[in-house]
Amino acid sequence: xxxxxPILLAIIFFSCGGGSDSSSSISKxxxxxxxxxTVTKPEDGxxxxxxxxxxxxxxxxxxxxxDYQYFGDPDAKKGGNLKFTSSRFPATMRVLGQHxxxxxNYYVIGDLCYQGLINTHPVTLEYIPSLASHWKLSDDKMVxxxxxxxxxxxxxxxxxxxxxxxxxxxxxxxxxILFPSTQAxxxxxxxxxxxSKYIVKxxxxxxxWRNMLYFGGMYILPEHYLKDLDGTAYLEEYNFKLxxxxxxxxxxxxxxxxxxxxxxxxxxxxxGADARTSKYLYNFDKITISVVKDNPxxxxxxxxxxEADAMVIRKPSMWVxxxxxxxxxxxxxxxxRVQSKVPAGTWGYAFNMRKWPFDDKRVRYAFxxxxxxxxxxxxxxxxxxxxQNSLYSGSEYENPNNNKFEFNPKKAVALLKEAGYVNxxxxxxxxxxxTGKVLSFTIETMKPxxxxxxxMQQILKEYGIxxxxxxxxxxxxxxxxxxxxxxxxxxxxxxLVYPNPETSFKSTLADQKxxxxxxxxxSERIDKLLPFYDTEFDHARRVEIIQEIDGIVSDIHPxxxxxxxxxxxxxxxxxxxxxxxxxxxxxxxRFYDILAHWxxxxxxxxxxxxxxxxxxxxxxxxxxxxxWKDL
Numbered sequence: 001x002x003x004x005x006p007i008l009l010a011i012i013f014f015s016c017g018g019g020s021d022s023s024s025s026i027s028k029x030x031x032x033x034x035x036x037x038t039v040t041k042p043e044d045g046x047x048x049x050x051x052x053x054x055x056x057x058x059x060x061x062x063x064x065x066x067d068y069q070y071f072g073d074p075d076a077k078k079g080g081n082l083k084f085t086s087s088r089f090p091a092t093m094r095v096l097g098q099h100x101x102x103x104x105n106y107y108v109i110g111d112l113c114y115q116g117l118i119n120t121h122p123v124t125l126e127y128i129p130s131l132a133s134h135w136k137l138s139d140d141k142m143v144x145x146x147x148x149x150x151x152x153x154x155x156x157x158x159x160x161x162x163x164x165x166x167x168x169x170x171x172x173x174x175x176x177i178l179f180p181s182t183q184a185x186x187x188x189x190x191x192x193x194x195x196s197k198y199i200v201k202x203x204x205x206x207x208x209w210r211n212m213l214y215f216g217g218m219y220i221l222p223e224h225y226l227k228d229l230d231g232t233a234y235l236e237e238y239n240f241k242l243x244x245x246x247x248x249x250x251x252x253x254x255x256x257x258x259x260x261x262x263x264x265x266x267x268x269x270x271x272g273a274d275a276r277t278s279k280y281l282y283n284f285d286k287i288t289i290s291v292v293k294d295n296p297x298x299x300x301x302x303x304x305x306x307e308a309d310a311m312v313i314r315k316p317s318m319w320v321x322x323x324x325x326x327x328x329x330x331x332x333x334x335x336x337r338v339q340s341k342v343p344a345g346t347w348g349y350a351f352n353m354r355k356w357p358f359d360d361k362r363v364r365y366a367f368x369x370x371x372x373x374x375x376x377x378x379x380x381x382x383x384x385x386x387x388q389n390s391l392y393s394g395s396e397y398e399n400p401n402n403n404k405f406e407f408n409p410k411k412a413v414a415l416l417k418e419a420g421y422v423n424x425x426x427x428x429x430x431x432x433x434x435t436g437k438v439l440s441f442t443i444e445t446m447k448p449x450x451x452x453x454x455x456m457q458q459i460l461k462e463y464g465i466x467x468x469x470x471x472x473x474x475x476x477x478x479x480x481x482x483x484x485x486x487x488x489x490x491x492x493x494x495x496l497v498y499p500n501p502e503t504s505f506k507s508t509l510a511d512q513k514x515x516x517x518x519x520x521x522x523s524e525r526i527d528k529l530l531p532f533y534d535t536e537f538d539h540a541r542r543v544e545i546i547q548e549i550d551g552i553v554s555d556i557h558p559x560x561x562x563x564x565x566x567x568x569x570x571x572x573x574x575x576x577x578x579x580x581x582x583x584x585x586x587x588x589x590r591f592y593d594i595l596a597h598w599x600x601x602x603x604x605x606x607x608x609x610x611x612x613x614x615x616x617x618x619x620x621x622x623x624x625x626x627x628w629k630d631l
Contacts, residue, residue, distance in 0.1 A: 033157040033269060037150050037197070045147045045198030050133070058134040058147060061126060063276065070122045072280025072597060073580040078266075080600035082284040085292045085299045085308060087448070088474035089259045092239050093251065095219045097177035097231070098514050099482060103494075107592035108289070110219055112264055112282070113155075113245035115272075117146045117165070118216035122585050123631070125497065128277070131160055131220055131246060137212060141204075141537070144212045148198040153271040154222050154244040162194040167223035169215075176231030181503040181515040188534070189215055208534040209542075210498070220246065246271070248282040263288040283599035293473055294446040303333075303572060310573035312591040315451075316384040319570050331618035332608060334575050337568040338625040340589025343395055343495025346388035347452070348562035349443075350489045354511070354520045357439060358488065361557065362419040368405040368560040369412035370459050377563055380451060385563035390550050393564065396543050397499055399551040405560070409463060421464070430464035440466035441487045446474050449490055482514045489518070497587055501549050502530050519558030526552055568625075575618055576605040582627045589628075 040046030043056070053060065091099035095110040117132040127135065132146040152160035171177065172186045188208050193201040204211045222244050229237065241253045248270045255263040264287040272278050292299050296315060302308045304327065313319045327333040349367070351358035358364050373387050389405070390398040421430035421439050430439040445453055450469070457467045467488070472480075480486050503509070505526050509517040526549055533545045569589055577594075578601040584593040611618050 033153055034159050037159070040150070040197050044196035045150065047150055049147060049198075053134045053147070056136075058136045058145070060134045061121070061128040063128075067121070067123075068276055069580075070582065070585070071277045073578070074280055075578060076280040076283050076599045077578065077601065078283050078599070079285050079602075080283075081286040081288060082595070082600075083288045083290065083308065084310065085290050085302060087292065087294050087296065087299070087446075089262075089291045089293075091475055091478060092235075093242055093256065093262070094235070094238055095221075096172060096182060097179050097235050099478070100179065101516070102478070104289075107590065108264070108287075108595065109242070109251065111247070111592070112249040112287075112595065113242060113247045113251060114219040114221070115246045116217040116219060117148070120213075120217075122587065125587070127216070132216070135212075135216070141207060141209075143201065143203050144215075145195070145199060145201050146216065148200070149271075150198055151271050152246055153269075154246055155250045155267060156222075156244040157269075158222065158224060158244070160220065160246055161197050161223075162192075162200040163223040164220055165200045166192045166194060167226040168218060168220045171221065171226055171229070171231065171234060172218070174231035174234075177235060178231070179514050180512045181506075181509055181517075184502060184506060184509065185214055186218075206531070206535065209537045210500075210534060213498070248272070248278070249287070259291060261288065261290045281596045284595070287595060294448050296448050306574070309576065310571060310591075310594060313570040313572060315448075316382040317380070317451075319384070320382045323572060328572070328620075330611070330616070331620040332575055332612055334571075334573050334621055335623055336571045336573075336583070336621070336625050337623060338571060338584050338589065339568045340584055340628050341586050342589035343497060343587075344386075344388070344393055344564040345492055345494040346391070346393060346561050346564055347490070347492050348388070349456075349560040350491055350518050351558055351560070352484065352487050352489075352519060353556075353558055354484065355487055356437075357441060360419050362415040363439075364557045364560070365405075366412040366415040366419070367460075367465075368557065369408045369415070370463055370465075371405065371456065371560050371562070372407040372459060373563055374407065376452070376455060380455065381563065388561045388564050390554065390561065391493055391504075392495070392499060392546065392550055393561070395495070397546040397550060399547040399554065401551060402554040403557075412463060416464075424464050427466075428461070428464060429466045438466065439464065440468065442468040442470050443488045443490060444470045444472045444477050444480060444486060445490050446477060447471050453490055481518065484513060484520075491518075499546050501526070501533065501546065505549065505553060506530060521553065521556060521558050523552055523556065575608050576600060578604070583625050586628050586631065 037046060042048030042052055086104065090102050090104045090109070092105070093109060094100045095105055095114055115130045117130055118127045118135060119130045120126065121128050129149070131148055131152050133149040134147040135145060137144045146165070148160055148162065154160060169186060169192050172182050175183060188205050189211055190203040190205055195201050202215055225243050226234070240256055240258060242251050249264040249266055251262060251264050255265070266282060266285050292302070296318070299308070299311060300318065300322070303311045313323065323335060328335055349371070351364050353359055377383055377385050377387070389402045392398045416430060420432045420434055422433050423431055425431050425438060431437065432439070443453065453469055457469060460467050481489055504516045505521045505523065506517065507522040507527050509515045510520040510522045529545055529549055533542060536542050536545060569584060569591065577598050579598045584590065585597070607618065
């Protein structure tokens with residue numbers, strides 16, 4: 001249900017299956033839970049705190065029946081082994097530190113195995129309880145408090161306490177976790193203070209409207225493990241195994257097969273299982289993820305063979321040309337285009353501005369003027385996408401004055417001449433008039449992206465630019481990207497409900513590895529604007545600041561923005577699922593919502609099996625799912 005996360009720069013292709021598996025969830029007898037605390041006084045956060053919270057100026061979210069409709073469906077049933085495929089294996093199983101910023105680490109491992117202190121309402125975006133039941137913010141907005149629910153337990157049965165909050169902050173501030181943007185984010189906050197066993201006090205170093213949101217939303221980790229680890233030891237010891245979590249699932253070491261598969265097992269002893277906001281969520285007993293590296297076609301074949309139950313189709317040609325066959329015609333496989341309010345992300349080319357030839361702004365501009373996005377959308381993407389001219393395209397944060405970079409070879413040629421690329425060699429490629437260097441570079445990518453990159457390669461060749469394509473696996477590509485060992489990269493940016501320009505554009509991150517300032521953006525003006533954005537509590541003014549930053553970024557042009565990728569979500573799934581009326585969440589709208597919100601419906605599975613055996617048709621349902629259109 002999270003609506004906020006750092007910008008993600010990679011896409012994964014999923015499918016899932018196997019509703020008939022009899023794997024069971026983790027039994028309550030597997031762990032010995034620490035008994036309820038009957039000693040801590042209510043005023044110190046113990047039981048009874050809820051009766052005096054208001055008098056202590058603490059608040060919580062008061063849920064209504066209308067709210068609860070967005071937290072799962074009362075008809076949901078527990079059970080089954082959900083199996084799906086991923087195009088890659090995570091570079092690490094950790095939820096922070098070096099190489100952790102894969103989508104899997106957020107939406108699968110993080111959101112299912114760990115929790116933050118607070119969450120945001122899936123519709124209103126207001127704060128709602130998670131590990132913390134209550135919170136308060138000082139009048140000057142510089143200090144905030146959280147009261148931890150005394151029922152909260154780790155998956156090893158231990159209590160969640162204020163010490164865990166401090167330890168979770170400390171490990172993030174340890175520079176040896178090798179992810180400097182984490183220190184940039186949490187360095188705005190003083191080390192938390194333990195008020196009592198269940199109450200923690202947090203002071204901001206500077207006024208910042210995001211501090212409570214980010215601190216409250218960070219995944220909390222267990223102090224009784226972290227106390228013996230520094231950042232280096234944490235990276236090494238927990239690269240492919242998990243610390244205990246407080247969430248509904250665990251990943252056991254024996255269920256991790258490196259580069260092949262991993263599985264999450266639902267906890268029957270999860271402390272939050274009976275809460276109204278979660279009792280109808282997290283329904284699958286087991287979730288098994290198998291890796292089919294960089295091959296959506298093979299994933300699709302597994303779906304059609306019944307080895308998978310669902311898949312998000314990202315390739316338009318596959319959606320339009322390949323999803324109409326006997327199983328979909330007969331309603332055995334259901335097709336849905338699910339609309340949501342998730343901010344649109346974009347595909348495009350990121351330039352490494354630290355290296356030749358993209359250290360020259362004129363070359364970056366020329367590349368973009370040769371990026372014939374309208375043609376690509378028409379001929380390759382079946383007009384399923386829209387052109388993007390900003391990281392915040394389609395939102396109020398986009399600067400309307402950004403250069404649109406429409407296809408314009410004349411401008412591109414003029415810029416290349418200005419940059420010194422006047423003549424061509426015998427192979428037809430441009431050569432710099434002073435250095436004699438051929439305008440040639442290599443892009444590393446995965447095989448599934450070939451159909452998008454090859455047409456661009458052909459256009460560039462026509463105008464004297466040699467872009468060589470080298471195919472690598474996704475893990476190698478990501479490592480090279482984080483190590484800044486690349487020249488140009490074809491990638492995807494996810495949209496955010498609340499923009500976080502600091503982690504992508506702060507100058508101090510530009511020459512450091514393992515952070516989201518991929519291209520190496522440096523701007524004194526952006527650096528000056530970032531603190532104003534952080535301290536501005538007026539939303540309209542924040543929009544103005546982001547628009548100015550967006551304009552500066554567009555001018556620097558660290559990336560050639562491409563075409564949107566979300567929404568809608570294009571889903572194929574076997575007709576054995578139950579799901580809420582909204583299907584996917586309002587601001588999530590992604591495949592991952594299936595993991596938390598859907599369930600296997602035994603009656604539907606029986607009907608499906610009978611229909612397939614007798615070659616009978618089932619209702620197809622509506623292709624377009626527009627629940628969130630007017631909400």
